[in-house]
Amino acid sequence: MRLDYLSIFPGYFDVLGISLLGKAAVNGLVDVYAHDLRDWTHDRHRTVDDTPCGGGAGMVMKPDPWGEAFDEIIGTEPDPSVHVVFPSPSGEPFTQSVAHDLSSVERIVFCCGRYEGIDHRVIDYARSMWTVHEVSLGDYVLNGGEVAALAITEAVVRLVPGFMGNPQSLAEESFSAGQDGLLEYPLFTRPVSWRGLDVPEVLMSGHHGRIAKWRRDESIRLTRERRPDLTDSDVSARH
Numbered sequence: 649m650r651l652d653y654l655s656i657f658p659g660y661f662d663v664l665g666i667s668l669l670g671k672a673a674v675n676g677l678v679d680v681y682a683h684d685l686r687d688w689t690h691d692r693h694r695t696v697d698d699t700p701c702g703g704g705a706g707m708v709m710k711p712d713p714w715g716e717a718f719d720e721i722i723g724t725e726p727d728p729s730v731h732v733v734f735p736s737p738s739g740e741p742f743t744q745s746v747a748h749d750l751s752s753v754e755r756i757v758f759c760c761g762r763y764e765g766i767d768h769r770v771i772d773y774a775r776s777m778w779t780v781h782e783v784s785l786g787d788y789v790l791n792g793g794e795v796a797a798l799a800i801t802e803a804v805v806r807l808v809p810g811f812m813g814n815p816q817s818l819a820e821e822s823f824s825a826g827q828d829g830l831l832e833y834p835l836f837t838r839p840v841s842w843r844g845l846d847v848p849e850v851l852m853s854g855h856h857g858r859i860a861k862w863r864r865d866e867s868i869r870l871t872r873e874r875r876p877d878l879t880d881s882d883v884s885a886r887h
C-alpha cells in the first residue's frame with residue numbers, strides 16, 4: 649500500500665515512521681510519502697490561499713497548486729484504483745466500515761486542507777479522475793486535515809493483512825463486524841486486586857461460557873448507556 653500526503657505542514661507525517669506504522673513501513677507493507685503543497689506554487693511567497701468568492705470570513709485554498717501536485721504525484725490519466733481522501737468537517741462520517749474498505753486499496757492520497765477549506769473544484773476534478781472520499785472524523789472542528797489524515801491512516805493500516813501480530817484481536821474490538829455493532833467489554837489483567845479494586849470473579853473462574861456471557865452482557869450494557877444510536881430495534885431484541 650502506497651500512502652501520499654499533500655499538506656502545507658508535511659512535517660505532521662514524520663510521526664508515521666514511529667511504532668507499528670514504522671514497522672509496517674520497514675516490512676514493506678506500506679510506503680509513505682509526504683509532500684509540501686507549496687512546492688507547486690510559483691510566486692515569491694509560495695501562496696496557497698486567497699479570499700473566498702462571494703465574500704465571507706477566512707481564506708480558501710487555491711486550486712492551482714493542488715492540480716499541479718496531482719499531475720506530478722498521481723498523474724494526468726483517470727484511474728479509479730487510486731483513492732483520494734479529503735478530510736472535511738462537511739464530509740461523510742469516517743467509520744470502521746470505511747476503514748475496512750480502504751484497507752484493501754493499493755494507493756491512497758490524503759489531501760489535507762487548511763484555512764476554511766479547499767476550492768471545491770479541486771474535489772470535483774479529483775472525482776472525475778479517481779475514487780474520492782470526503783470524510784469527517786466527527787462533529788467538532790479541527791484546524792486542518794492533517795490530524796484527521798493521521799487518524800484515518802492508523803484506522804486503515806492496522807486492518808491491512810500482516811500488519812497486526814494477532815489478527816484475532818481485531819475481531820473482538822468495538823465497531824468490528826464480529827461485535828454486532830456493540831462497544832467492547834471492560835478489560836482487566838493482573839494483579840487480581842489493585843488499590844482495593846478486584847478483577848470480576850467470573851473472569852478468574854475459567855468457565856468460558858460464563859465469561860463469554862459476562863462479556864456480552866457488559867457490551868450490551870455499555871452500548872445502551874453510551875451509544876444508544878448503535879443499538880437498533882433488531883439488535884436490542886437479540887440482546
Ligand SMILES: N#Cc1c(-c2ccc3ccn(Cc4ccccn4)c3c2)n[nH]c1N
Binds near residue numbers: 763765783788789
Ligand atoms: N476530517 C475532519 C474534520 C475537520 C477539518 C478537516 C479539514 C480541514 C481543512 C480546513 N479545516 C478547518 C476548517 C475550520 C472550519 C470550517 C472549515 N474548515 C479543516 C477541518 N474538522 N473537524 C473534522 N472532523
